[in-house]
Amino acid sequence: MRAIRCKAYGPPSSLVLEEVENLKPKAKEVLVTVKACGLNFPDTLIIQGLYQFKPELPFTPGSDVAGVVKEVGEGVSHLKVGQEVFGFVPYGALAEEVLVPSNACFPKPPQMDFPTAASFLMAYGTSYHALKNRGRLMEGETLLVLGASGGVGLAAVELGKLMGAKVIAAASTDEKLELCKKYGADETINYTTQDLKATIKELTEGKGADVIYDPVGGAYSEAAFRGIARNGRFLVVGFAAGDIPKIPLNLPLLKEASIVGVFWGAFAMKDPKGNMQNSMQLMQWHAEGKLKPHIHAVYDLVDTSKALEEMTNRKVKGKLIVKV
Numbered sequence: 001m002r003a004i005r006c007k008a009y010g011p012p013s014s015l016v017l018e019e020v021e022n023l024k025p026k027a028k029e030v031l032v033t034v035k036a037c038g039l040n041f042p043d044t045l046i047i048q049g050l051y052q053f054k055p056e057l058p059f060t061p062g063s064d065v066a067g068v069v070k071e072v073g074e075g076v077s078h079l080k081v082g083q084e085v086f087g088f089v090p091y092g093a094l095a096e097e098v099l100v101p102s103n104a105c106f107p108k109p110p111q112m113d114f115p116t117a118a119s120f121l122m123a124y125g126t127s128y129h130a131l132k133n134r135g136r137l138m139e140g141e142t143l144l145v146l147g148a149s150g151g152v153g154l155a156a157v158e159l160g161k162l163m164g165a166k167v168i169a170a171a172s173t174d175e176k177l178e179l180c181k182k183y184g185a186d187e188t189i190n191y192t193t194q195d196l197k198a199t200i201k202e203l204t205e206g207k208g209a210d211v212i213y214d215p216v217g218g219a220y221s222e223a224a225f226r227g228i229a230r231n232g233r234f235l236v237v238g239f240a241a242g243d244i245p246k247i248p249l250n251l252p253l254l255k256e257a258s259i260v261g262v263f264w265g266a267f268a269m270k271d272p273k274g275n276m277q278n279s280m281q282l283m284q285w286h287a288e289g290k291l292k293p294h295i296h297a298v299y300d301l302v303d304t305s306k307a308l309e310e311m312t313n314r315k316v317k318g319k320l321i322v323k324v
Helices: 041-046 114-118 121-134 151-162 174-182 196-203 219-225 250-255 264-270 272-287 301-312
Strands: 002-005 016-019 029-039 064-072 084-088 097-101 105-107 142-145 166-171 187-190 209-214 228-236 258-261 295-300 319-323
Touching: 002 301, 016 301, 029 084, 029 114, 029 301, 041 301, 064 097, 064 114, 064 121, 084 097, 084 114, 084 121, 114 295, 114 319, 121 151, 121 209, 121 228, 121 264, 121 272, 142 151, 151 166, 151 174, 151 209, 166 174, 166 196, 174 187, 187 196, 196 219, 209 219, 219 228, 219 250, 228 250, 264 272, 295 301, 301 319
Parallel strands: 142 166, 142 209, 166 187, 209 228, 228 258, 295 319
Antiparallel strands: 002 016, 029 064, 029 097, 029 319, 064 084, 084 105
């Protein structure tokens, strides 16, 4: 089978498409013929050796997958050969076939096509886990989303509005913020032209944001934290800006605020029951027409490097899909 391979850590241009050995499922694994793979910002980090974990070289990147069950391993009873599914793997999905743990592989809802299904689990799973389990977002609270036009950011805007919050979307261009408005943002902040802290205070009448969702990091984190409300929750989701910020610890003390880590991949693996409950809720909302992933573009497998370069250059709004 063909697969995108990372043979040495580096930029997207260093990836190659080549033939690799066919896969065979072990116990509690599902072999999936890949139809679509959703790209996520961590994919740009893992190929550079900059992510939380480093797969042994060479490896195949890609996490969000949708396809058809080709074979099931021992102990798998909820899926059968020929069934359309979607799921999540730490890496390996940018290929013609991938092995998916059975507890991270779900029947694809009939109303979802393969690109939509491959856009769904990581972005919405991360954001719902962040807002519900880690941020304890309540109806009537104010949610600030940084990097709000990206894959997880746009999902957070959409979910925050669905959960009854007032949503403030922050992004780097007016064009990106227009998309956020379409996904439910009540207010917007262009943090390249507006003072982030001052505008948060202005939009919340001095109170600050109850929950801050931060997948960006860098210089924006501290400025946003300075606009947090008393007893606020600051959700550390990722570092798309590249720099891991250092927050002065007197700030959470003065606001009696919490800095809360969000690692959906670990949650999905270590609490599969809780993740299943979240996933079922998300799929129900999608079936009801309340969630709709925004797909920025679709690339062929051979053009994976071009797709990841577009993501690295911050040109993507919503999700990128690689079709196989």
